[in-house]
Amino acid sequence: MSSILTNTASMTALKTLQATNNALETTQSRISTGLKVQDASDNAAYWSIATTMRSDNKALSTVQDALGLGAAKSDIAYTGLNAAIDVVDQIKTKLVAAREPGVDKSKIQAELKELQGQLTSIATSSSFSGENWLSIDHDSDTVTDTDLTKEIVSSFNRDASGSVSVGTLEVNVTNVALFNANAASDGLLDVDFDIDTETVAGTKDQVSVANLDISLATITDADIDAMISGVDAAVSSMTSAAANLGATSSRIEMQNDFVGNLMDAIDRGVSALVDADMTAESTRLSALQTQQQLGIQSLSIANQGAQSILSLFR
Secondary structure (H helix, E strand, C coil): CCCCHHHHHHHHHHHHHHHHHHHHHHHHHHHHHCECCCCCCCCCHHHHHHHHHHHHHHHHHHHHHHHHHHHHHHHHHHHHHHHHHHHHHHHHHHHHHHHHCCHHHHHHHHEEEEEEHHHHHHHCCCCECCCCCCCCCCCCCCCCCCEEEEEEEEEEEEECCEEEEECCCCCCCCCCEEEECCCCCCCCCCEEEEEEECCCCCEEEEEECCCCCCCCCCCCCCHHHHHHHHHHHHHHHHHHHHHHHHHHHHHHHHHHHHHHHHHHHHHHHHHHHHCCCCHHHHHHCCCHHHHHHHHHHHHHHHHHHHHHHHHHCC
């Protein structure tokens, strides 16, 4: 039935055109933003997951920065330790030379003093971002183990319940420090060892790599032998400390690589949830544009039906 009051065909064509326009607007938005889920209204579950994971990725980016800072501190300490080992090796060779009969020990002591000064310079200059692991200033009677442990932020974790935590790598500086200003027996080069003296029978003096002196009149060949043994022990301790720092640096590097890969994996997961398939959307756009043109033509034809009724009254 034809009616001039109600144009059913026009109403149907209009609704179809409106639906096509809405779908076209959605598709155009996806193409322009690259996202199929932009707001919670698009898909509340996926939007919530994506928002949380993006936030976690920002935290992981900060973890990478912290790992880079920790790697720098570890590398500085490792470099300083290696340089100090070379100097202590030279001290050992000077002591061996001092065992030669007739050698001027005062001349060798002058060289040793310069080498000891170089050790102090290496330790005090091996700092990064205000932290120095080779030259510390802790009183062993009052400081706690926590104060002597340096933490490097290494991870950001979220468990199944949604609770978050921060993981750290720990380095105990007492195991790598060369000097301790408040405790002479704490640093690797402050460690005392005994040498015999001739002033009082059966007594021993305590010396360290940092304060040994072969120019004293009481120094004997046996004392120098003891010094050589003590310096060699210091080299061994420093080598172990450098190896531990090297292992720490290696772990930091591996953790940094892992965090980077984890961030990439999270990005891929979020992409799978909210990114638009540009191939599919472009194909859909072409189809909707065609449907829009047809809808406009259909609406025009439906509106012409009422005009044809008026011609009957002419």
